[in-house]
Amino acid sequence: MNTLYLPELREMLAANNLAELQEFCTALHPARTAEFMEGLSPTEAWGVLRAADGSTRVEIFTYLPEEMQIEILEAVEPAELSHLIADMAPDDRVDLIKKVDPTVVEKVLKLVPTKERRDILRLRAYPEGTAGALMTSEVACLTEDLTVRQALEEISREGHEFETVYYIYIVDAEMHLRGLVSARQLVTHLNKPQMLLSDLMSRDLVTVGASDDQETVAEKVADYNFLAIPVVDAEQRLVGIITHDDIIDVLQEEASKDAYQAGAVEPLKESYLATPWLQLTRYRVGWLSLLFGGALLTALAMKSYNENVQRFAWIAWFLPLVISTGGNSGSQSATLMIRALTTKEITPADWRRVFFRELVIGFLLGSCLSLIGYLVGCFMAPTVFDALVLPLTIVLVVTCSTIVGSLLPLMFDRLGFDPALMSTPFIAGISDIVGIVLYMNVAGWLLSEGI
Amino acid sequence: MNTLYLPELREMLAANNLAELQEFCTALHPARTAEFMEGLSPTEAWGVLRAADGSTRVEIFTYLPEEMQIEILEAVEPAELSHLIADMAPDDRVDLIKKVDPTVVEKVLKLVPTKERRDILRLRAYPEGTAGALMTSEVACLTEDLTVRQALEEISREGHEFETVYYIYIVDAEMHLRGLVSARQLVTHLNKPQMLLSDLMSRDLVTVGASDDQETVAEKVADYNFLAIPVVDAEQRLVGIITHDDIIDVLQEEASKDAYQAGAVEPLKESYLATPWLQLTRYRVGWLSLLFGGALLTALAMKSYNENVQRFAWIAWFLPLVISTGGNSGSQSATLMIRALTTKEITPADWRRVFFRELVIGFLLGSCLSLIGYLVGCFMAPTVFDALVLPLTIVLVVTCSTIVGSLLPLMFDRLGFDPALMSTPFIAGISDIVGIVLYMNVAGWLLSEGI
Numbered sequence: 001m002n003t004l005y006l007p008e009l010r011e012m013l014a015a016n017n018l019a020e021l022q023e024f025c026t027a028l029h030p031a032r033t034a035e036f037m038e039g040l041s042p043t044e045a046w047g048v049l050r051a052a053d054g055s056t057r058v059e060i061f062t063y064l065p066e067e068m069q070i071e072i073l074e075a076v077e078p079a080e081l082s083h084l085i086a087d088m089a090p091d092d093r094v095d096l097i098k099k100v101d102p103t104v105v106e107k108v109l110k111l112v113p114t115k116e117r118r119d120i121l122r123l124r125a126y127p128e129g130t131a132g133a134l135m136t137s138e139v140a141c142l143t144e145d146l147t148v149r150q151a152l153e154e155i156s157r158e159g160h161e162f163e164t165v166y167y168i169y170i171v172d173a174e175m176h177l178r179g180l181v182s183a184r185q186l187v188t189h190l191n192k193p194q195m196l197l198s199d200l201m202s203r204d205l206v207t208v209g210a211s212d213d214q215e216t217v218a219e220k221v222a223d224y225n226f227l228a229i230p231v232v233d234a235e236q237r238l239v240g241i242i243t244h245d246d247i248i249d250v251l252q253e254e255a256s257k258d259a260y261q262a263g264a265v266e267p268l269k270e271s272y273l274a275t276p277w278l279q280l281t282r283y284r285v286g287w288l289s290l291l292f293g294g295a296l297l298t299a300l301a302m303k304s305y306n307e308n309v310q311r312f313a314w315i316a317w318f319l320p321l322v323i324s325t326g327g328n329s330g331s332q333s334a335t336l337m338i339r340a341l342t343t344k345e346i347t348p349a350d351w352r353r354v355f356f357r358e359l360v361i362g363f364l365l366g367s368c369l370s371l372i373g374y375l376v377g378c379f380m381a382p383t384v385f386d387a388l389v390l391p392l393t394i395v396l397v398v399t400c401s402t403i404v405g406s407l408l409p410l411m412f413d414r415l416g417f418d419p420a421l422m423s424t425p426f427i428a429g430i431s432d433i434v435g436i437v438l439y440m441n442v443a444g445w446l447l448s449e450g451i
Numbered sequence: 452m453n454t455l456y457l458p459e460l461r462e463m464l465a466a467n468n469l470a471e472l473q474e475f476c477t478a479l480h481p482a483r484t485a486e487f488m489e490g491l492s493p494t495e496a497w498g499v500l501r502a503a504d505g506s507t508r509v510e511i512f513t514y515l516p517e518e519m520q521i522e523i524l525e526a527v528e529p530a531e532l533s534h535l536i537a538d539m540a541p542d543d544r545v546d547l548i549k550k551v552d553p554t555v556v557e558k559v560l561k562l563v564p565t566k567e568r569r570d571i572l573r574l575r576a577y578p579e580g581t582a583g584a585l586m587t588s589e590v591a592c593l594t595e596d597l598t599v600r601q602a603l604e605e606i607s608r609e610g611h612e613f614e615t616v617y618y619i620y621i622v623d624a625e626m627h628l629r630g631l632v633s634a635r636q637l638v639t640h641l642n643k644p645q646m647l648l649s650d651l652m653s654r655d656l657v658t659v660g661a662s663d664d665q666e667t668v669a670e671k672v673a674d675y676n677f678l679a680i681p682v683v684d685a686e687q688r689l690v691g692i693i694t695h696d697d698i699i700d701v702l703q704e705e706a707s708k709d710a711y712q713a714g715a716v717e718p719l720k721e722s723y724l725a726t727p728w729l730q731l732t733r734y735r736v737g738w739l740s741l742l743f744g745g746a747l748l749t750a751l752a753m754k755s756y757n758e759n760v761q762r763f764a765w766i767a768w769f770l771p772l773v774i775s776t777g778g779n780s781g782s783q784s785a786t787l788m789i790r791a792l793t794t795k796e797i798t799p800a801d802w803r804r805v806f807f808r809e810l811v812i813g814f815l816l817g818s819c820l821s822l823i824g825y826l827v828g829c830f831m832a833p834t835v836f837d838a839l840v841l842p843l844t845i846v847l848v849v850t851c852s853t854i855v856g857s858l859l860p861l862m863f864d865r866l867g868f869d870p871a872l873m874s875t876p877f878i879a880g881i882s883d884i885v886g887i888v889l890y891m892n893v894a895g896w897l898l899s900e901g902i
Contacts (some may be wrong), residue, residue: 028655031675156641165635166617166678183634184616190607204479222703224482225696227617227678244695245676248702252673255706256790262713263786263875264779271796272787277808281815284783291779292820296827298771303831309760309767316760316767320749320883323771327778328715328742328876332735335714336723339707345722357728364732369743376747380754424714424875425779432771 005036013047021051025060034063042071046080055160058087066099067274073100073108082111085120089163091136091246094123123240131217132210134250135231135240140168142197144178149193152186164243167228170201175237177230179203207232210239217242218250219344258342261418262335264291264425287425294429301433305440308447314381315443318390321373323435326397327428329365330405333358334427337409341419348414354406362402366395386447393435393442400438401431456487464498472502476511485514493522497531506611509538517550518725524551524559533562536571540614542587542697545574574691582668583661585701586682586691591619593648595629600644603637615694618679621652626688628681630654658683661690668693669701670795709793712869713786715742715876738876745880749887756891759898765832766894769841772824774886777848778879780816781856784809785878788860792870799865802858809853817849837898844886844893851889852882 005024012020025033025048037045037060045068049057061069061084073081073096085093085108097105097120109117119137126132140162142151151168159165168186170179179201189195207230208217221229221244231240260267266283268275275283302309309316337354340346346354370391377387405427409419456475463471476484476499488496488511496519500508512520512535524532524547536544536559548556548571560568570588577583591613593602602619610616619637621630630652640646658681659668672680672695682691711718717734719726726734753760760767788805791797797805821842828838856878860870 029653029657029675031657032655152638152641156639159635159639165638183638184610187603187616187634187638188607188610190603202480204483206480206482222696222699224480225699227695244678244699245673248673248676248695248699251699251702251706252794255702255709256794258706258710259713259790259793260786262710263782265783265786268787271794272791273797273801273804277812280787280808281812284780284812285816285819288776288779288783288816289820289823292772292776292823295772295775296823298775299768299827299831302768302771303765306764306768310764313757313761314754316770317750317753317757319767319770320753320774320887321743321746324746324749324774324880324883325739325743327879328739329735331714331876332716332739335711335716336719336731339710340723342710343703343707343722346724350724353724357731361728361732361735365736365739368736369740372740372743372747376750380750425782428778428879429775432775436771 002035003039006039009037009040009048010044013044018051021048022053024048025052025056030056030059031063033060038065038068042068042075046072046076050080054083054087058084062088062092066096067270069096070100074104078104078107078111081108082113085109085112086116089136090119090123090138090240091134091163094120094133098124098128126210129214130210131208131212131214131231131242132240134214134217134242134246135210136163136243137240138162139230139238139241140165141171141175141238142168142181143172144170144196144198144201146197147193148186148189148195148197148200151181151197152190155183155186164228164241167241169230169238169241170197171238175239177205177207177232177236177238180205180230205230207236208242209234214250215254218247218254221247222251258338258420261420262338262423264288264423291425291429294426295432298432298436301436301440305436305444308440308444312386312443312447314386315389315439315447317380318373318377319436319439322390322393322397322439323432325369325394326401326431326435329362329398330401330427330431331424333362333402333405334409334422334424337406338420338423341409341413346410348410351407351410354410355403358402358406359399362399363395365402366398369398370394389439389443389446392446393439396438396442397431397435400434401427404430404434453486454490457490460488460491460499461495464495469502472499473504475499476503476507481507481510482514484511489516489519493519493526497523497527501531505534505538509535513539513543517547518721520547521551525555529555529558529562532559533564536560536563537567540587541570541574541589541691542585542614545571545584549575549579577661580665581661582659582663582665582682582693583691585665585668585693585697586661587614587694588691589613590681590689590692591616592622592626592689593619593632594623595621595647595649595652597648598644599637599640599646599648599651602632602648603641606634606637615679615692618692620681620689620692621648622689626690628656628658628683628687628689631656631681656681658687659693660685665701666705669698669705672698673702709789709871712871713789713874715739715874742876742880745877746883749883752884752887752891756887756895759891759895763837763894763898765837766840766890766898768831769824769828770887770890773841773844773848773890774883776820776845777852777882777886778875780813780849781852781878781882782875784813784853784856785860785873785875788857789871789874792860792864797861799861802861805857805861806854809857810850813850813853814846816853817846820849821845840890840894840897843897844890847889847893848882848886851885852878855881855885 155165166183168181181201210231228241228243233239257267264287373394374391377390378384381387409422412422413419606616617634619632632652661682679692679694684690708718715738824845825842828841829835832838860873863873864870
C-alpha cells in the first residue's frame, strides 16, 4: 500500500477542493491512482472518485482492490452508484456484484438502466469457472458488406464502448459468427479504403462455448497467442468475448488452486490475512482429518509387526527415515505426473511408458540412497550383516513409491477425478504404509535368517 | 497430435504437388496447420513449409512444437534457413537459437542479413529469466511531431514488420521513451486527423528494465492489464517490448517451476516423456539426497530415546501417525505462506500476525485430531491413562508444525532466499524431528509418572 499522498488527499477532501482532486485522478495511469488510494476509507475513496469524470472514475475504480470495491458499493448511496455500474465493463461488474451484499445489489440494480440491468442478469446466470462467467458482452461487431473505410469510421464512433477494438467480429443479422478482422488489418489496408470486410476477414475461427471450463479456454488462448477469443452459444451465435487480461487472471487463479491442492488445503477465496481464522481452520481440517484417518492404518500395520520391533530394537530407529524417503520419492513422481497431465504432455494411455521409466529411475534413486543408508547403518546396527536390512529396504521402498506415486495420478485422471488430488500428502500417506510393510518384512526375513 | 491429414500430406510431398501444399498452408489458422503437421519428419515438414510463401511459412513454423523446430533447423541446409530466421520475431528466434546445436547456428547466422544477425547477437546476450531475454526488438516507434493521419499512414506502411501495432511508442531522436499512443486512440481520433501525437499520448508510462526478473515483469503486466510493456535501458532508452503472449508463457513457466519445487524436483526443461531417464534421475537425486541426509537425524533422535521404545512398545505403533500428522499440518501452513508471498499478499514483516493466527489454528486443528487419536488409542494402549500420550502429543506436534511451517518460508524470504525452497518435503522433514522429540518426551514424562 502506498500512503504517500494520503494526507494531501484527505486535506483536499476536507476542503472539498474538486479541482485538485480532479487533477489527482487524471495525472497518472488509473492503476497508479488506485494504488495511492488504497489507504482511504470507502467513503473517502468515493469522495475522490466523485471528482473524476465518468470514464476516469470507472477506470480507477476497476483497479482498486476487490475488497475495497465491495466496501464502497456497500457504503455509498445506491442512487450515486447506478452510473458507475452502468459504465463498468460487463464482466467486471458481474464478478463484483456476485460478491456484494444481495440486498444492496437489489437496490442498486433497480436504478441501473434497463439495457445494462438485463445484461447483468444474463451474465450472472453463467456458473463460476465457465467461459460465460469470464466473458464480456460488449463486443465490436460489424457486418461483412462494409468497406475498410466504413469499418474504421464505425469504430472511431463507437470504439470507446468496447473493451477491445483490436479484434472486430463479423456477424450476420442473427449474430452468427462469420469471421474476424483485426484492427491491424484495417490499419494496414488504409490504402485500400473500398475493400470489403468479406474479402479481408479470416473465416477459420477458434471459438469456445459459453459453458466451457475456464482452464480449457485459457489453454486455447495461450496456445494460439490470441488477444481475445469469441464465445458462442449452441447455434454458433456470438454471445461475448474473453480478453487476454481475463486469461491472465485465470492462469493465476489456476496456479493458486494447484498450489493449494499440492499442500492439501482447500483453495482460499480471499487473501490469507483477509480470511477469518475460523474459516481458515475449516479449509484445512477436512483434508487433514482424511489424511489422519489414513495414517491410523500405519498404527495397525505397526502393531501387527510388534514382534519384530521388540526383538530388534534398532530397526525402530530407522523407521522414520525409511518412510519419509518413500514419501519424498513418491511425491516427486506424483508432482511430475500431475504437472505433465495438467500441461497435457501425457495421458493415462501412456501408463506403460511411465511405469518402465519410474521403475528404472526409482531403482537408480533407491540405489544411491542405499549407499548412504548402509554406511550409516553399519555404525548403528549390531553387525554389518544386520545393517543390510537398510539398503535392501530403501531400494524396494523407493522403487515402489515412485511407481505408486506416478501411477495413482494417472489412474485418478483415467477415472475422471482431478489427478491433483493425488498430491504430495496423499502419496506420502500411502508410501508410509508401503514403507512399514516392506521394512518389517525385509527385517523379519533377513534378521531371522541371521539368527 | 492430429494425424488426420498425414497420408494426404505425404502424397502431396511425393508428387511434389506445390499448389495443393500451398492450399493446405493457407486454408486454416497457422496454429491449426501446425497441429496437423506434428506427425511429419523434420524434412517432410520443411517440404510442406517450402510450398508456403515467406510470411505464412514463418507463422506456421512458430506454432510447431519447439522440439520439431529444433530438429528442422538441424536437419535442413543452412542456406535454405536464412530467410526463415530473418523473418521470425526477434524474441522467438533468439529463444530457439539458444537451444539449437551451436555449430549449426554458426553456419546459419553467417547467411542471415547483417541487421538481423546483430539483433540476434544483441538479444542473445541477455541472461535467461530477465526482461531482456523475453523482449522483442521490433517496436512500432514514432515521433511526437506527427499528426494522427501521418501516424496511421506510417503504420499502414510498416505495420507488418511489428509484433504488435496496438501500442505505438513515442520516442525522441536518441530513442528516449516519451509517451505511448494506442492504435485505439488513433482510430477513435480519425475525425481529428491533424491532431499531434504529442497532444494525444499518455506520458505516465510503466516500464521495466532489461535486467528485471521475468516474474516481476509478468506481475506488472497482469496488474495493469497491459497488452505490452516497454523495456528501457539505464538511460531510459527504449530497447524493446514484451507482449501479452510472452507474459502468458512466463506465468505458465513460473507455475510449473513452483509446482516442481513444491515436490522437491528440479524444474524440467522439456516435457516428462522427452526428458531422458538418466537426466530425470539427476533432476531428482539432489533434493532426495538432501532430504535423506536430513532424515538421518531422525535415526539419531530415535536412538537417543531407545529406552522409551523398549519399555513401552506400543508407542512405536503410533510413531508414523504422529510424524505424518505433523508433516501434513506443517505443509498446509507452508503452502499458504508460499502462495501468499508469491502473490505479495503478505511480507516477512507480517510474521507476528502470522504467528498468532497459526498458533490458534494449529491448536484448533490439533484438538480435532486429538479426539480421533485418543479414541483409537484407548483401544490399542494398555490403559486409557496411557492413551493420553496421544492427544497431548498430537496437539503439541500440530501446533509446533503449523508455526514452523508458516515462519520458515517467511524467514527464507526475509533472508533473500526463495521461500518456495521451504516446501512440503522440507517442512515434513523438519516436522519429523519435532514430532519424534515431542512424542518421546510426552511419553517418557506421562508413562514414567504412571508407573
